[in-house]
Amino acid sequence: MSVREFAERGADLQLVGIQKRFPGFTAIEELDLTIPAGSFFALLGPSGCGKTTTLRLVAGLEEPTRGRILIGGTDVTDTKSHERPVNTVFQSYALFPHMTVIENVAFGLKRRRIGDALGKAHEALRLVELDHLAQRRPQQLSGGQQQRVALARAIVNRPALLLLDEPLGALDLKLRRQMQLELKTIQEEVGLTFLHVTHDQEEAMTMADTVAVMNKGAIEQMGAPAELYELPRTVFVANFLGQSNLFTGEVVDTTSTALTVDAGGTRIVVPTARAQRHRGTVAVGVRPEKVTLHTHEPAGSADRNVVGPGRVLDVSFSGVSTQYLVDLGALGTVLVFAQNVGFGPVAALGSEVWVSWEIMHGFGLDDVPGEAGRFPADDSTTSIAAQRRDSLVSELEEG
Amino acid sequence: MSGEVQAAAVLGGFSESEQQEDARGPVGAPRRRRLGLGDWLLPAYTIMAFVFLMIPIAYTFVFSFNDSIKSNISWRGFTFDNWLNVCNVEGGAVCEAFANSVIIGLVATVIATALGTAIAIALVRYRFRARSVISLLLFLPMATPEVVLGAGLAAQFLALGVPKDMTTIILAHTMFCISFVVVTVKARVSSLDPALEEAGRDLYGSPSQVFWRITFPLLTPGIIAAALLSFALSFDDFIITNFNSGSTSTFPKYIYISASRGIPAEANVVASAVFLFAIVLVVASQISRAARAKRLAKLD
Numbered sequence: 276m277s278v279r280e281f282a283e284r285g286a287d288l289q290l291v292g293i294q295k296r297f298p299g300f301t302a303i304e305e306l307d308l309t310i311p312a313g314s315f316f317a318l319l320g321p322s323g324c325g326k327t328t329t330l331r332l333v334a335g336l337e338e339p340t341r342g343r344i345l346i347g348g349t350d351v352t353d354t355k356s357h358e359r360p361v362n363t364v365f366q367s368y369a370l371f372p373h374m375t376v377i378e379n380v381a382f383g384l385k386r387r388r389i390g391d392a393l394g395k396a397h398e399a400l401r402l403v404e405l406d407h408l409a410q411r412r413p414q415q416l417s418g419g420q421q422q423r424v425a426l427a428r429a430i431v432n433r434p435a436l437l438l439l440d441e442p443l444g445a446l447d448l449k450l451r452r453q454m455q456l457e458l459k460t461i462q463e464e465v466g467l468t469f470l471h472v473t474h475d476q477e478e479a480m481t482m483a484d485t486v487a488v489m490n491k492g493a494i495e496q497m498g499a500p501a502e503l504y505e506l507p508r509t510v511f512v513a514n515f516l517g518q519s520n521l522f523t524g525e526v527v528d529t530t531s532t533a534l535t536v537d538a539g540g541t542r543i544v545v546p547t548a549r550a551q552r553h554r555g556t557v558a559v560g561v562r563p564e565k566v567t568l569h570t571h572e573p574a575g576s577a578d579r580n581v582v583g584p585g586r587v588l589d590v591s592f593s594g595v596s597t598q599y600l601v602d603l604g605a606l607g608t609v610l611v612f613a614q615n616v617g618f619g620p621v622a623a624l625g626s627e628v629w630v631s632w633e634i635m636h637g638f639g640l641d642d643v644p645g646e647a648g649r650f651p652a653d654d655s656t657t658s659i660a661a662q663r664r665d666s667l668v669s670e671l672e673e674g
Numbered sequence: 675m676s677g678e679v680q681a682a683a684v685l686g687g688f689s690e691s692e693q694q695e696d697a698r699g700p701v702g703a704p705r706r707r708r709l710g711l712g713d714w715l716l717p718a719y720t721i722m723a724f725v726f727l728m729i730p731i732a733y734t735f736v737f738s739f740n741d742s743i744k745s746n747i748s749w750r751g752f753t754f755d756n757w758l759n760v761c762n763v764e765g766g767a768v769c770e771a772f773a774n775s776v777i778i779g780l781v782a783t784v785i786a787t788a789l790g791t792a793i794a795i796a797l798v799r800y801r802f803r804a805r806s807v808i809s810l811l812l813f814l815p816m817a818t819p820e821v822v823l824g825a826g827l828a829a830q831f832l833a834l835g836v837p838k839d840m841t842t843i844i845l846a847h848t849m850f851c852i853s854f855v856v857v858t859v860k861a862r863v864s865s866l867d868p869a870l871e872e873a874g875r876d877l878y879g880s881p882s883q884v885f886w887r888i889t890f891p892l893l894t895p896g897i898i899a900a901a902l903l904s905f906a907l908s909f910d911d912f913i914i915t916n917f918n919s920g921s922t923s924t925f926p927k928y929i930y931i932s933a934s935r936g937i938p939a940e941a942n943v944v945a946s947a948v949f950l951f952a953i954v955l956v957v958a959s960q961i962s963r964a965a966r967a968k969r970l971a972k973l974d
Contacts, residue, residue, distance in 0.1 A: 336872050356875040357884075369873035373891045382887075383877035415970070428877070 285468030286347030286360070286435035287312040288333065293342035295328055302328040304492040306342070310485075312435075315462055315469040317483035319476060321515065325492040326472045327366075330438050333470065334363045347435055357386070362429040366440040368421045370413035376400065376424050377409040383432040399431035400424075402461065419450045426454075430461060439471045443478060455482050476516050480504070488512050504562075508551055510644050513560055520609045521560040523643045529553050534639060539605030543580050543637070550639025558643040564612040565636040568599055569629040570622055580637065582606060583629030587622050597621075601628055731949060738942035745936030756939040768940040771928035775909050778840060778924060782847035783904040789848075790855025790904075791897055795889070797856070798863040815853045823850065824917035831918060838920030846918045847911060851904040858903060862896025 293306040303325045310316045318326040331337040333344060335356030344352045351359050370379050377396050384392035400406040403423035413421055422442060429437055443451045462469055473479050479486050480500035487497040496503060496512045503516055513519035524538030534550045536543050536559050545559045573581055582603055589600040599611040599622060609630055622628050741751040761769035797809055815823060827846050831838060874884035912926035929941055
């Protein structure tokens with residue numbers, strides 16, 4: 276594939292047995308990944324999980340210690356960055372400060388000696404609605420405008436593969452929504468393959484067709500956003516992608532349809548098909564919005580898990596919904612998101628409550644919190660409190 | 675010098691707090707400012723400092739118009755002769771020395787700036803063996819007394835049997851200028867975001883295109899500063915030059931030698947011209963910067 280001409284369409288990306296070691300630490304242990312052409316793929320993970328290194332390996336800015344990188348079936352492992360049909364939108368934008376906006380956008384086209392570079396650059400600027408600022412210097416633009424210039428500078432080259440390194444991180448909420456929409460539109464129009472790296476689960480879920488959750492240099496789980504959310508396979512995914520109530524206990528009964536776990540004296544049932552492990556000590560969980568809060572003990576039912584009584588530790592009312600933190604004694608604490616269908620909170624602080632959820636909503640994980648030291652124990656009340664504090668902080672920052 | 679300026683600033687600050695106490699006088703009373711010690715001390719001190727700094731330059735400039743005969747110490751009358759016949763005295767020795775200094779300065783600057791810039795980029799951007807040792811060694815020419823450096827070099831040239839001429843001066847100047855270039859350019863390279871060069875590579879720029887279109891233009895202010903510094907250091911140098919010049923004359927060397935028997939007024943002419951040239955350069959760059967800022971402001 277020559278970089279002297281435009282890519283006809285997006286190309287698929289294959290990473291085969293990639294390992295990347297830096298002096299002193301290993302960023303990527305073993306990575307195999309195939310991203311089909313024309314897809315919008317998100318690599319999601321906390322900082323330091325190896326996602327940015329993956330991106331830099333694909334861009335050719337780092338060399339893998341081991342493994343091969345294939346773009347559109349061609350092995351590009353040994354080619355230099357400027358010879359790859361790949362463009363990157365850098366996290367810091369990396370606009371050239373000594374050039375005008377239009378010179379920035381035309382830079383790649385001119386290096387490839389593509390005809391009518393300026394015309395095509397203006398066209399790309401029109402796409403991001405910044406053509407009227409073509410003669411400005413980057414430092415005269417706002418953060419959001421700089422980001423759009425960085426995007427235009429990358430897509431004007433019609434790369435087979437577009438890499439986005441947290442490109443929406445610095446934008447405010449409204450502009451971010453706008454850019455997300457723009458990216459989606461551009462992708463549908465141009466048909467590029469997008470590889471998007473982010474630590475923002477919401478951004479990954481709303482934009483990508485496929486999300487790969489990365490942790491400590493390896494992919495934990497990969498799939499469509501809804502699939503990842505509804506059926507997480509590991510503790511890390513269950514806690515990183517949204518919030519989860521997790522219970523650890525011994526499997527006491529297994530049938531072809533249901534798995535019963537004894538967690539601190541309470542029996543919790545999950546569908547066998549939704550459990551990764553069927554014997555020994557397992558972690559099972561349920562999402563907070565699937566849990567119902569009862570002020571009176573509900574009648575037992577074959578298709579619901581009922582736990583209680585417990586005490587309400589914390590109530591936080593947020594308009595559309597209310598979050599309750601319920602102390603269930605030996606079982607630990609449970610987080611409940613309740614829609615405000617009535618008026619105000621249904622249970623007061625310190626009152627006695629029961630919680631229940633449909634058995635089909637539960638899931639069984641492949642590991643248990645704290646297992647093998649690989650995953651941090653994220654089900655403690657302090658970490659839930661910390662998570663909630665973080666989400667409050669980020670909401671405040673976004674607002 | 676800076677210590678004295680600081681002391682003056684402290685004095686000024688002291689007087690300010692005194693004034694504030696005055697302002698808290700009885701309500702309704704007319705606010706009369708008592709002239710404190712600091713009110714006249716700082717301006718007087720500032721003026722004295724400037725006069726002190728300017729006297730040698732003013733002397734040089736004024737006496738370049740002196741109708742001198744042999745020595746140029748006492749004022750004998752105004753004339754333009756020195757300026758008009760600057761190269762006709764002593765067989766053009768002043769002009770020859772000046773021309774030598776300019777040639778040496780230019781050549782040493784070009785070599786030192788090119789090498790120094792490359793070294794600075796290597797030291798900041800790449801990790802290699804002996805990197806920290808090289809960093810340290812580059813400081814040595816700045817830390818070593820010039821007499822030692824000059825004598826040491828002279829001994830080496832002697833040992834190798836290299837005849838001392840313009841080439842040895844250029845070698846010596848290049849050597850000590852490199853250190854200053856590395857220090858100046860390194861600061862600029864450190865502040866350059868590596869992502870800019872990566873973006874250049876990502877946008878199909880070959881290594882040489884990335885260097886000439888991105889790295890070099892962004893380093894230009896640092897490189898120019900380094901080059902100006904190199905030229906000034908080289909043009910000005912007497913001690914190291916004196917050890918390694920043989921019979922070749924440079925401007926500082928010419929002045930030093932002729933000082934014993936009276937400096938000719940033509941030397942004042944050359945010195946004044948250099949001073950005026952530097953002033954014009956500074957003023958021109960300020961004007962062009964102001965014009966550019968205005969143009970950029972207009973775009974908003």
